[in-house]
Amino acid sequence: MRVPAWLLPLALACGPRIPPAPAPVPEPTSPLREPARVGPIPADAKVQQWTLRARLDAATHRIEGHATLQWRNTSTVAVRTMPLHLYMNAFRAEDTAWMAEGRGRHRGNAPHSAGGWGYVDVTAIHRVEPAPERKAVALQYRELPEPSLMELDLGDAIAPGEGVELEIDFVTQLPEVFARTGYAGEFHMVGQWYPKPGVLHRDGSWHTHAFTYHSEFYADFGDYEVELDVPANMVVGATGVLHETVRDGDRKRLQYRAQMVHDFAWTADPGFLEYTAEHEGIRIRQLVHPEHAFSVDAHLQAQIAALDSMQGRYGSYPWSTITIVHPPSGAEGAAGMEYPTLFTTSPVREIPGPLRALGLRERVSGVFTTVHEFGHQYFQGLLASDEAAAPWLDEGMNTTSNVLVVEDGADDDGWVVRVGPHALFADDFVRMAQQGIGTLQAIDQPAEAFSPVVGGYGGTVYRRTAALMLTLRNLVGDAAFDRALHEYAIAWRFRHPTGADLEQALVDGIGERVTLGAADPADPATGTVELDVRALLEAGLRGTGEVDYRVHAIVNRSAMGHAGWHRNAEGVLVGGEAPTEPGADEAVVVLHRAGEMVVPVEVEIRFADDTTVRRIWSGTRRTHTLQFDKHVRSVRLDPEGKLLLEAVRLDNHRFAPGEDFDDGLSQPLGQAAETAALLVLTGVGP
Amino acid sequence: MTALRTLAGAWRWVLALWLGEVAIAAAFAFALRTHVAAALSDFALPDDRLLYAAAEFAGAHPQLVSGAIVGLLLSGLLGGVVWAVLAPLVIARLADGPQSAAALGGRWLGSLGGVIATTAWHALGRGLVLMGLASALAGMPGAVSAVALPLVWGLGTFALDLSRAQVVLHGARGTAPRTAAMAWLHAIKRPKLLALALALQAAQWLVLFAGLAAVVQGTGGAVAIVRSGALVAVALGSLRLLAAISAGPLPMAAEPDDAA
Structure with missing residues (x-):
């Protein structure tokens, strides 16, 4: 928009404040931290080995991709077919499961133009015979009526313990971003962009989920070697570490490596400024447009607070990098999403001067998003529960931890909004969300059971879970609850725990029954009051x-x-x-x-x-x-x-x-x- | 100094205006306080988390929230009407000193219609100007709007003062929209007077803002601070009105109402 000349001085005076970038922190050489920080990796945890090549056409927002997937059958039965997720197809048409539920909107964002559809089109899949033949055999595959799913016929059965190597050619058209992934101008957020297999459980059952409005993701761990071919002016951020850059005229090829992650996401934008910092050997990199650069320090402090709190509670963060992406104006739909070692945050809202003078302060906008999205690195990234089947295990437990991060990191009373001497605390937001949603639906349900028409997904899955867990913590005492959750987080690293696993860990750590005290301390005859931990979890998780x-x-x-x-x-x-x-x-x-x-x-x-x-x-x-x-x-x-x-x-x-x-x-x-x-x-x- | 002397001479008027304002505000506050206390019945906040309690209360009693908003708007409307009706008296008293009740009454009756009419034209004009400016500033940094909009609001207030003074003291035709429009022009053409008027308005807001800060911070005697601030604000507003009166007769290019 053109600024009237008489307003130019004012506009310039009010322009973005861009803090100077500190000395760059060098890229780590390994995507994982030292073994002691990574901890033991279960032998059957690594199921996939990916080699991905992607060429971005920034003008058409199109990616030509090629994937080599080495997949291992860790179940006890032979498999002949493999389901694949084609998440990007959620944005292909109005009648996909996602769009039908979301009505083309997400968190208040909607695409602006008619040409903003996104899809992934698999053009060929070959099975590569083992050496020495290395012969490529074309495989049959077909999209299911719901196009976020595909079934692949593997040809010969893959026996337990055996593997298969697949070559997949695909084209991904990014949508105009309004729901996590896509483009806005020259900004590209590339998430869920390649075909991803379902998860084969030990009993031989495949776990795949149509991409519905509230559903997020579930995948096996693996290692990734990825080559991104992008215009030379692009500033790129991605899962893992960058280990090589090759310039080629007006383009460049970037080689990324990631280990023990279950997804690979990346972003590219020529307008990004880059700020790096280091904390406990972890490189924290922020990619931000000038308009939001004023807040990089606030996000960094939030990130460090979250790291300190969560490492103390749930064990070491195993990867060597964290990339925080600040979507620019117009790409708000990309904000607030987690991927392994990379997440998108949201802007810090500047409080107008008069309100600041009145004593209004807040730690909600932007920085709380950073705390929340980083928290997913544990519950979604490291424990990697099935988010579609039990979203509370990620979103709910993460929200619980977010409240604890605020408490742990506060050098004051842990407020998140303050008006003069009055404050709202993180647990107030959790409590507040219970109004009206309590009897609507139970927490422990698959994501697809929560209809956007009914509403209350966030209040139930995120905040009612947190309210339940923090109520339990308040009743049984911080020490017992924190110890139980710590043991759960350590025991289930890289192991995809279920809700039953978490409930058992809490019962084991806290005890089946906890004596809260005498009903009347002055009269022993009144007996003691006990908390039945399992009954509380049952009522809280599956009751309304x-x-x-x-x-x-x-x-x-x-x-x-x-x-x-x-x-x-x-x-x-x-x-x-x-x-x-x-x-x-x-x-x-x-x-x-x-x-x-x-x-x-x-x-x-x-x-x-x-x-x-x-x-x-x-x-x-x-x-x-x-x-x-x-x-x-x-x-x-x-x-x-x-x-x-x-x-x-x-x-x-x-x-x-x-x-x-x-x-x-x-x-x-x-x-x-x-x-x-x-x-x-x-x-x-x- | 002359203006201050004039103001000091009219202290009873200032006091009366202030008492009127405080009465309206206190009545509104009393109504809200009584409704809230009645809604809570025998219950009190369970802890010191006032903001959570206020949010819970608002969620449980949305009708009281909308009632409070309506009450606030009605208070403003009532204040605006009362001030528009009293403005001819105040302007005549500030401009020409003590007068007999009959003389004041005559001038009031003679100019009341014009003052109300020009007030209405200003309300319309100011609304349009502010809406236009707000849409022109859309997409620009919020700080630009935060500076520009209050400036234009202040300009509109001074233009209204000029219009009213011209109607009451110099027989300008208040029913003519041109009188209101010309007042904007005259306000801009008199930068010293405009700057003074803007400074006085800024001071008015500042003292009330200090009162608001006292309430927010829970300072002891906050209500007394707010009410005292309102008294200072009325005095400053009267000085602003004197600034408009000091502009003297201005060419408004509209016949007096009684000649129409």
Whole structure:
């Protein structure tokens, strides 16, 4: 857009701030860190060996590709066919599974032009006979009615333990980017761009998934040798390490190498600036347009905080590089996606000066995306669970970890949004998302079971999972939960754990039942309240009940005496005193479990003399009554906010009728309202 | 100094305007506070997480949120109407000093229609100018809009002051859109007066912003700070009006209303 001349000085003054790039950090020679950091790699983990060649036509956004895939049958049965994912075909037409569900939109982004379709067209597949013949035999293959899937006839059966070498020719047309992959102007984000086989489980079953709206990916680990042939002016970022660049006129060929990854993605754009840094021997590289360069340090600090937190919790990051791609304006659809050793982030929003002066701060935009997308390097990249079958194992556990990253990295109280002295914390966002989605659908379902029409996928899979896990952590204690999750993460590196594996790891690490404390510490006869960890996981993962507790009533009244007629030992009615005068206080507190989900909850009772006591209620019955022999002033359920699954908290803290109290909300809202009104009145008045 | 002396002489008027503003704002705040307290009933926030509680409350009571927005808009509308109605009196008092009630009443009646009409033309004109500017600035860095839009708003405010002063003091024809349009031109042609008016407006916003900051930061006595800020803002606004009055008669090329 042309800027009016009279606004030029202002526009220049307000132009992007481009920080100077520090001295470049050299490319590591190995895609993996030293063996101690990588940890043990299971013998059957590496199933694939890829050699990929890709030539990008930047004008047509088209890639001519050739792949050599050496694949190993690690199952116990022979296979004759191999299903392949053709993910890019999701963007081929309006009637693909993805487009039919997404209606051509993703996270509010949509392609701008009619010619923005994307597809991958497999033109030939050959099976290469073993040496010394090395003869290439053409194989039969066919796309399935849902074109994100293809079936390949392997010809001769591949016996258990044997391998096959396939040569695949394909053409990939990138879509105009609106959902993770594609182009916008000269920016190219090339993800899910080549045919990828399904995963063969040990029992001989293939695990493939049509690419649906919420579905992400599942693949075997392997090593990659990749040659990218791109225009010479392109700045390229990719999975793994660059080990050779060959210039050829107005083009260049880049040789990349990646090890023990389950995907290879890359980006190319002549407009990228490059910022590199090093942390614990890991090269962190950011590719960013000038418009977003002001935020590279914020992203770097977020990346380092995430690395420190997650390495401490889940073991060493095994790869030697991390590439952070900042999609430029117009390519927002590419933002917020993870690939092995590379992810796309989103821009940091600059807070306008007046709002900053008021004390508004945030750590959500941009930097939280970096924390989240890096977190996938563990749950999606390293553990590599089946994201289509159990998306919560990646998105949900990652969101759980994101909250912990914020807590671990904070040198303050870990806020993510601050307005003056008031703050929202990462766990507030998790809690907030429970409003309205609790009863909609269960967490533990395949991605395709979540319809965009129903909605609530993010709230359920990402944040309800996090709320469940963090509630469990709060109840059983940080140490037990963190230890269990650590052991899970270490044990399942490179091993594709399932939900059952994670649940078992939590039960093993925490224990089947955890004693939370005495129901009434002053009265041992009331027994102890236990948390059934497996039952909580079952209800949380596969149930749709909400956690909702409410202080139903506080009744302060006079204690009843013993006046009246009673039988004595001989059975004779004696007494007949006048009724007791109102005197000693007693109080009855009625608690109500309004939600369907049962979780033990703490209760804090404050008396008129300002003393407090705490009780634990198992929550198993609908109501629970507590009695006291003195006047109760107020009752507070879950006083420490441990139950992140409970979104409705405004009925948790009740005062007895007749008590004079500050509700904490009406006064500040009233002050804000009067101030706002005076601002408006000044705008329209003298 | 003359303007300050004039303002000091009219302190009761300034005080009355301020009290009117505070009354409107306090009534709005009282209504909201009462509704929120009633909605919470015997319950209080479970912890000190005010922002979460406010978000939860807004989610549970959307009708109160929309009611608050409507209430705020109505407060503004009421304030705008009251100020438009009172403007002829205030301008006459600031321009010509103490007068008898009958004299003031006569001038008020004589110019009220014109002032309301020119206010309406300005509202329309300012809306169009700001919308046009906003669309012209679309795609440019946000900081450009953050500077340009308040500047043009301030210019529009001073132009409105000029129009009203011309209608009340010099018989300009308020019903004519040209009176409003010419006022914009005159405002631009008098850079010193315009700069003064803009500075006074900036000062008005600054003192109220300080009050808002006090509320946000939870400073003790924040409401008193906000109300005091509003008093200063009214005084500064009256000075701005005096600046417009000081421009004297301007060629508005429109006949007086009573000659129409």
